[in-house]
Amino acid sequence: MLKSRSISAPRALFSTKQYATEGRDIPLTKNWSETWCTLSAEFDNVLPEILNMEIRSDDIFVVTFIKCGTTWMQEATWLLMNNLDFERCKQVHVWERSPFLDNHGFNVGAPNAIEFCKTAPSPRVIKTHMPANLLPLEIWKKNVKIIYVARNCKDVIVSAYHFTKNLGSWKGANLEEFAEDFINNEIMYTCFWSHIVDFWKMRNESFLFFTTYEEMKRDLPGVLQKLCGFLQRPQLTAAEMENMLNHLSFENMKGNDQTNITALMREQVPTISNDFQFMRRGIVGSFKDELTPKLQRKIDNWSRNFLAQHDLKEEDIFGKLFKFRIGWENNIILKFNSKKKMLQSRAIDTPRAYMASKQYATEGSDIPLKKNWSETWCTLTIGFDEVLPQILNMEVRDDDVFIVTFIKCGTTWMQETAWLLMNNLDFEKSKKLHIWERSPFVDHRGLQPDLPDIVELCKNLPSPRVLKTHLPANLLPFDIWKKKTKIIYVARNCKDVVVSSYHFLKNLGSWSGDNLDDFAEDFMNNETMYTCFWTHIVDFWKMRNEPNIFFTTYEEMKGDLGKVIEKLCKFLERPQLTKEEMENILNHLSFENMKGNNQTNLTDTIKGQVPSAKEEFQFMRRGIVGSFKDELSPALQKKIDDWSREYLAKHGLTEEDIFGKL
Numbered sequence: 001m002l003k004s005r006s007i008s009a010p011r012a013l014f015s016t017k018q019y020a021t022e023g024r025d026i027p028l029t030k031n032w033s034e035t036w037c038t039l040s041a042e043f044d045n046v047l048p049e050i051l052n053m054e055i056r057s058d059d060i061f062v063v064t065f066i067k068c069g070t071t072w073m074q075e076a077t078w079l080l081m082n083n084l085d086f087e088r089c090k091q092v093h094v095w096e097r098s099p100f101l102d103n104h105g106f107n108v109g110a111p112n113a114i115e116f117c118k119t120a121p122s123p124r125v126i127k128t129h130m131p132a133n134l135l136p137l138e139i140w141k142k143n144v145k146i147i148y149v150a151r152n153c154k155d156v157i158v159s160a161y162h163f164t165k166n167l168g169s170w171k172g173a174n175l176e177e178f179a180e181d182f183i184n185n186e187i188m189y190t191c192f193w194s195h196i197v198d199f200w201k202m203r204n205e206s207f208l209f210f211t212t213y214e215e216m217k218r219d220l221p222g223v224l225q226k227l228c229g230f231l232q233r234p235q236l237t238a239a240e241m242e243n244m245l246n247h248l249s250f251e252n253m254k255g256n257d258q259t260n261i262t263a264l265m266r267e268q269v270p271t272i273s274n275d276f277q278f279m280r281r282g283i284v285g286s287f288k289d290e291l292t293p294k295l296q297r298k299i300d301n302w303s304r305n306f307l308a309q310h311d312l313k314e315e316d317i318f319g320k321l322f323k324f325r326i327g328w329e330n331n332i333i334l335k336f337n338s339k340k341k342m343l344q345s346r347a348i349d350t351p352r353a354y355m356a357s358k359q360y361a362t363e364g365s366d367i368p369l370k371k372n373w374s375e376t377w378c379t380l381t382i383g384f385d386e387v388l389p390q391i392l393n394m395e396v397r398d399d400d401v402f403i404v405t406f407i408k409c410g411t412t413w414m415q416e417t418a419w420l421l422m423n424n425l426d427f428e429k430s431k432k433l434h435i436w437e438r439s440p441f442v443d444h445r446g447l448q449p450d451l452p453d454i455v456e457l458c459k460n461l462p463s464p465r466v467l468k469t470h471l472p473a474n475l476l477p478f479d480i481w482k483k484k485t486k487i488i489y490v491a492r493n494c495k496d497v498v499v500s501s502y503h504f505l506k507n508l509g510s511w512s513g514d515n516l517d518d519f520a521e522d523f524m525n526n527e528t529m530y531t532c533f534w535t536h537i538v539d540f541w542k543m544r545n546e547p548n549i550f551f552t553t554y555e556e557m558k559g560d561l562g563k564v565i566e567k568l569c570k571f572l573e574r575p576q577l578t579k580e581e582m583e584n585i586l587n588h589l590s591f592e593n594m595k596g597n598n599q600t601n602l603t604d605t606i607k608g609q610v611p612s613a614k615e616e617f618q619f620m621r622r623g624i625v626g627s628f629k630d631e632l633s634p635a636l637q638k639k640i641d642d643w644s645r646e647y648l649a650k651h652g653l654t655e656e657d658i659f660g661k662l
Contacts, residue, residue: 001021001022002019002020002021002047002048002051003019003020003021003022004017004018004019004020004044005017005018005036006041007038007185007186008186009038009181009186009187011170011171011172011177011181011186012040012169012170012171012181012186012187012188013168013169013170013171013271014040014041014042014106014169015040015041016038016039016040016041016186017038017039017040017041017043017044018036018037018038018039018185019036019037019039019043019047019134020035020036020037020133020134021051021133021134032131032132032133032198035191035194036185036191037130037131037133037134037189037190037191037194037195038185038186038187038188038189038190038191039105039188039189040105040106040188042104042105042106042108043102043105046102046104046105047105047134049112049114050101050102050114050128050130050134050135050136051134051135051136051137052136052137053101053114053117053136053138054118054138055136055138055139055142055144056122056123056124056144057142057144058122058123058124059122059123059124059126059144059145060077060081060123060124060125060126060144060145060146060147060231061126061127061128061135061139061144061145061146061147062074062077062098062125062126062127062128062147062149063127063128063129063130063135063146063147063148063149063199064129064148064149064150064151065129065150065151065156065189065192065195065196066129066156066160066163066188066189067151067155067156067159067160067163068149068150068151068156068213069149069151069213069216070127070129070149071094071253071259071278071279072149072213072216072248072253073147073149073211073216074094074098074125074127075089075094075098075247075248075253075259076224076227076244076248077098077125077147077227077231078094078097078098078125079244079247080224080227080228080231080233081123081125081231081233082097084240084243084244086243086247089247089256089258089259090256090258091258092258093258093261093264094258094259094261095127095261097125098124098125098126098127099113099116099117099120099124099126099127100113100127100128101113101114101117101126101127101128101130102128102129102130106169106188107269129188129189130189131189131194131195131198132195132198132199132202133198143205143206143207144207145207145208145209145230145231146199146207146208146209147209147211147227147230148199148203148208148209148210148211149211149212149213149216150196150199150200150210150211150212150213150317150318151212151213151214152212152213152214152284152314152318153192153193153299153303153314154287154291154296154299154300155213155284155285155286155287156192157175157178157179157182157287157291157299158175158286158287158290158291159280159281159286160178160182160187161175161178161179162277162280163276163278163280164178164187164188165178165273166272166273166275166276166277167265167269167271167272167273167276168269168271168272168273169188169271170187175290175291175295176295179291179295179298179299183298183299183302193303193306193307196317197307197310197312197317200312200316200317201310209226209227209230211223211226212317212318212319213284214284214318214319214349215319217283217284217347220245220248221241221245224236224241224244250279250282253279253282254279254282259279260278260279261278265278283347283356283358283382284347284349285349285350285351285356285357286356288351288353288354288355288356289355289356293512343360343361343362343363343388343389343392344360344361344362344363345358345359345360345361345385346358346359346377348379348527350379350522350527350528352511352512352513352518352519352522352527353381353510353511353512353522353527353528353529354509354510354511354512355381355382355383355510356381356382357379357380357381357382357527357529358379358380358381358382358384358385359377359378359379359380359526360377360378360380360384360388360475361376361377361378361474361475362392362474362475373472373473373474373539374532374535374538374539376532376535377526377532378471378472378474378475378530378531378532378535378536379526379527379528379529379530379531379532380446380529380530381446381447381529383445383446383447383448383449384443384446386446386449387443387445387446388446388475390453390455391442391443391455391469391471391475391476391477392475392476392477392478393477393478394442394455394458394477394479395459395477395479396477396479396480396483396485397463397464397465397485398483398485399463399464399465400463400464400465400467400480400485400486401418401422401464401465401466401467401485401486401487401488401572402467402468402469402476402480402485402486402487402488403415403418403439403466403467403468403469403488403490404469404470404471404476404487404488404489404490404540405470405489405490405491405492406470406491406492406497406530406533406536406537407470407497407501407504407529407530408492408496408497408500408501408504409490409491409492409497409554410490410492410554410557411468411470411490412435412594412600412602412619412620413490413554413557413589413594414488414490414552414557415435415439415466415468416430416435416439416588416589416594416600417565417568417585417589418439418466418488418568418572419435419438419439419466420585420588421565421568421569421572421574422464422466422572422574423438425577425581425584425585427584427588430588430599430600431597431599432599433599434599434602434605435599435600435602436468436602436605438466439465439466439467439468440454440457440458440461440465440467440468441454441468441469442454442455442458442467442468442469442471443469443470443471447529448610470529470530471530472530472535472536472539473539473540473543474539484546484547484548485548486548486550486571486572487540487548487549487550488550488552488568488571489540489544489549489550489551489552490552490553490554490557491537491540491541491551491552491553491554491658491659492553492554492555493553493554493555493625493628493655493659494533494534494640494644494655495628495632495637495640495641496554496625496626496627496628497533498516498519498520498523498628498632498640499516499627499628499631499632500621500622500627501519501523501528502516502519502520503618503621504617504619504621505519505528505529506519507613507614507616507617507618508606508610508613508614508617509610509611509613509614510529511528516631516632516636517633517636520632520636520639520640524639524640524643534644534647534648537658538648538651538653541653541657541658542651550567550568550571552564552567553658553659554625555625555659555660556660558624558625561586561589562582562586565577565582565585565586591620591623594620594623595620595623600620601619601620602619603617603618603619603620606619
């Protein structure tokens with residue numbers, strides 16, 4: 001028996017009702033939540049048809065809540081059931097190959113999908129967003145195969161907000177209002193958690209394949225091979241898998257008019273806006289760019305309370321969200337010249353980072369010095385999708401000087417030193433002109449997308465340019481390695497970097513964890529910006545004897561800056577300083593004077609530019625060696641030391657080899 005009740009959903013475009021079924025003879029009903037599903041009132045006519053639909057024994061249902069990777073799984077399943085017929089996929093619309101069962105409940109003018117299904121050849125791959133208790137009743141009698149895809153709640157809310165608002169089916173003002181309606185079950189197909197939990201409880205049934213969007217992003221090849229087993233299809237060969245992954249990549253799915261139905265929906269739906277996108281970003285953790293911390297907590301608390309009623313946590317369903325290192329999408333994403341040097345990227349999840357993140361690397365056997373570099377990835381914000389190709393293709397001048405460091409390793413200190421040596425100790429200019437104006441931060445726009453194009457600004461700088469970057473060796477401009485441009489590299493001991501980065505990023509508002517222990521965990525797991533830390537240093541350490549590389553350490557600069565400056569003069573082919581000049585530069589470069597100089601201490605500048613920066617934020621904090629001893633517990637010191645020792649041992653190194661006796 002179908003039940004319905006009217007509800008008020010003032011921000012919905014259509015009149016809305018909630019539906020449920022009752023009846024003791026419905027198979028598996030004991031596993032289902034006693035909750036209702038919110039739909040448009042048009043389902044008064046459509047739901048009886050769906051519930052009584054005639055099911056074939058070889059049907060396959062792809063079931064999801066909205067915006068959970070439905071089309072992705074539809075396409076994957078259809079291909080597996082149709083001998084990887086990529087040509088047909090590119091010629092016939094996905095909804096024609098795999099009908100959307102409940103479409104005419106929303107789109108009243110659409111053809112009756114159930115009638116359409118009657119003429120579809122077997123095996124049919126049918127899509128629906130219906131919860132378990134509103135699926136065709138014959139499914140439970142015939143144990144028809146169901147593939148269910150779940151997705152983390154906060155990403156669903158953000159994706160559903162953009163989808164429904166730009167579709168014109170929700171007329172609220174902002175994400176806060178949408179999240180409120182979502183939590184209150186006033187959005188189509190809610191209650192969200194009931195939808196997922198009902199299938200989660202049935203996950204061990206032989207006819208049900210339960211997976212998550214996050215698992216598909218993490219390891220699509222593994223999901224596909226398991227899906228082959230579930231669908232009783234042959235396992236894919238290496239070549240077939242490569243073709244499948246290429247076809248199913250987000251970029252190719254979005255670029256295929258037969259799967260990305262943005263244009264089709266714009267024709268069919270009069271209320272749709274020009275901003276509507278059927279496929280938008282396709283990443284895990286994108287909610288971090290749009291949900292405020294307060295709204296994230298509200299959603300988390302709601303989720304926690306609902307799931308506790310079922311003795312569940314999000315982790316039970318999704319595993320350790322945002323903890324995977326390797327995504328299947330580490331295929332080539334961008335090509336940027338005729339020699340096929342390539343930038344690779346893969347999505348990762350960094351739950352305590354303020355912005356969504358990716359990992360990047362380069363590939364290409366003809367890249368100079370590549371043999372010296374580690375085969376590891378660099379964690380950055382997704383803003384680097386646009387910025388990295390520019391940087392890698394940047395035109396480098398023969399007399400450029402690059403200051404390269406991991407973050408919080410004395411970058412500004414060395415910038416100021418090198419700039420002064422290259423500009424005849426012009427202390428007056430250095431006190432009047434901002435350090436970033438004199439010595440631009442090349443990768444800054446990747447972290448702060450609203451900034452001007454730094455690479456373009458660099459083109460207008462007079463030579464010799466002193467340029468700052470935190471990028472690792474494999475993401476520096478390729479011209480550097482061809483022209484043997486001068487690089488000054490500064491390393492710093494790991495534990496001081498962990499502590500300094502913690503205060504910097506937390507007070508900047510770009511890391512949202514609770515304490516140093518959490519931060520150290522993220523740092524070692526390569527979930528903070530510019531990690532992996534040791535790879536960054538070791539790659540330059542291995543190149544320290546190259547004539548264009550000057551390798552030093554923060555500790556060496558603190559121990560005897562005068563001596564470092566003398567060696568630097570020689571490296572930069574500048575005259576050695578007189579005694580008076582040395583006194584003046586050492587005075588200018590003292591921590592107290594650098595911190596007291598608004599042109600080098602950028603605390604106020606950053607607070608003015610970054611809305612999330614806290615009052616406690618300091619661009620320069622203590623500037624001493626060994627400050628970690630005041631803040632890291634002995635247990636955490638040991639944990640970091642063990643991690644460092646294990647990593648460096650793979651390269652036949654110890655910390656002492658790089659830093660001497662700290």
